[in-house]
Amino acid sequence: xxxxxxxxxxxxxxxxxxxxxxxxxxxxxxxxxxxxxxxxxxxxxxxxxxxxxxxxxxxxxxxxxxxxxxxxxxxxxxxxxxxxxxxxxxxxxxxxxxxxxxxxxxxxxxxxxxxxxxxxxxxxxxxxxxxxxx
Amino acid sequence: xxxxxxxxxxxxxxxxxxxxxxxxxxxxxxxxxxxxxxxxxxxxxxxxxxxxxxxxxxxxxxxxxxxxxxxxxxxxxxxxxxxxxxxxxxxxxxxxxxxxxxxxxxxxxxxxxxxxxxxxxxxxxxxxxxxxxxxxxxxxxxxxxxxxxxxxxxxxxxxxxx
Numbered sequence: 001x002x003x004x005x006x007x008x009x010x011x012x013x014x015x016x017x018x019x020x021x022x023x024x025x026x027x028x029x030x031x032x033x034x035x036x037x038x039x040x041x042x043x044x045x046x047x048x049x050x051x052x053x054x055x056x057x058x059x060x061x062x063x064x065x066x067x068x069x070x071x072x073x074x075x076x077x078x079x080x081x082x083x084x085x086x087x088x089x090x091x092x093x094x095x096x097x098x099x100x101x102x103x104x105x106x107x108x109x110x111x112x113x114x115x116x117x118x119x120x121x122x123x124x125x126x127x128x129x130x131x132x133x134x
Numbered sequence: 135x136x137x138x139x140x141x142x143x144x145x146x147x148x149x150x151x152x153x154x155x156x157x158x159x160x161x162x163x164x165x166x167x168x169x170x171x172x173x174x175x176x177x178x179x180x181x182x183x184x185x186x187x188x189x190x191x192x193x194x195x196x197x198x199x200x201x202x203x204x205x206x207x208x209x210x211x212x213x214x215x216x217x218x219x220x221x222x223x224x225x226x227x228x229x230x231x232x233x234x235x236x237x238x239x240x241x242x243x244x245x246x247x248x249x250x251x252x253x254x255x256x257x258x259x260x261x262x263x264x265x266x267x268x269x270x271x272x273x274x275x276x277x278x279x280x281x282x283x284x285x286x287x288x289x290x291x292x293x294x295x296x
Contacts, residue, residue, distance in 0.1 A: 023269075024215070024216065024219045025212070025215075025269060025273055026211065026212065026215045026236065026239035026240060026241060026273070027236050027237075027239065027240045028240060028241055028242060028243055029240055029241075029242045030242075030243075031242070036233075036236075036237075036240065038236070039269070039273075041267060041269045041270075043267075078267055078269075080267070080268065080269045080279065085229070085233075086219075086222060086229060086232055086233065086236070088222070088223055089223075115267055115268050115269060115279075116267075116268075117265045117266075117267055118265065118268075118286045118289075118290065119265040120290060121255075121256070121259055121265070121286065121289060121290065121293075122259050122260075122263060122265055123293075
């Protein structure tokens with residue numbers, strides 16, 4: 001099953017990640033998970049699919065209700081997530097004639113979930129006090 | 135100038151019969167117009183009221199400045215990290231070497247005050263005009279993605295701009 005709408009996430013031992021753009025972020029130490037998370041963001045037509053299930057097949061991140069079966073996945077404009085070890089994307093076939101970056105993640109506890117831009121917030125104009133309000 | 139002029143300060147004007155010890159501190163603005171100078175508009179405002187406006191404005195600018203500085207520092211950190219990541223991708227350093235380096239860049243997201251997240255995010259969006267993703271904002275403010283998502287979704291609902 002592939003999910004396209006939030007909230008949706010996957011947890012797997014190996015994920016296949018693909019996107020036109022891959023951005024790594026500095027790792028973080030998560031309070032409850034207890035291991036180093038190598039964070040990433042996939043954007044510009046991205047997808048993440050489970051290639052190998054977790055053993056035992058249950059969510060290691062219990063707060064998240066994630067898909068866990070092989071071939072379960074998510075697809076969207078932006079996907080965020082983390083791998084347990086640093087991930088090396090290579091060149092793969094993207095959508096149509098486009099090339100993309102992608103690869104299997106290293107085996108471990110890997111997670112990906114749908115993200116989105118909040119572009120509508122750009123319409124908000126914060127008030128700057130330029131005159132004193134009586 | 136008529137007393138009901140909108141230019142006239144709403145603060146009570148000082149009275150000459152008041153105690154001589156009463157603080158007397160007003161700013162007067164004269165505006166001439168017409169040729170030859172026919173009309174004179176006089177605005178009188180207590181200095182304290184005018185200064186308060188300036189102080190509020192400066193406070194706001196300071197907050198904006200510190201938010202932008204915070205983001206620039208994080209972006210610099212990210213560029214440095216990307217440099218090492220590229221070395222790792224190009225097999226110039228081993229995975230173990232990279233992991234050691236990455237530890238120096240590691241951070242622990244902690245729950246932040248949601249009103250602060252809201253203020254800083256709006257300043258950033260408005261000042262730069264860039265729509266940052268949840269991952270970016272989480273990295274900038276050092277708090278969990280879930281918290282950023284909660285704040286942004288709430289903001290969208292409040293402003294009814296979905």
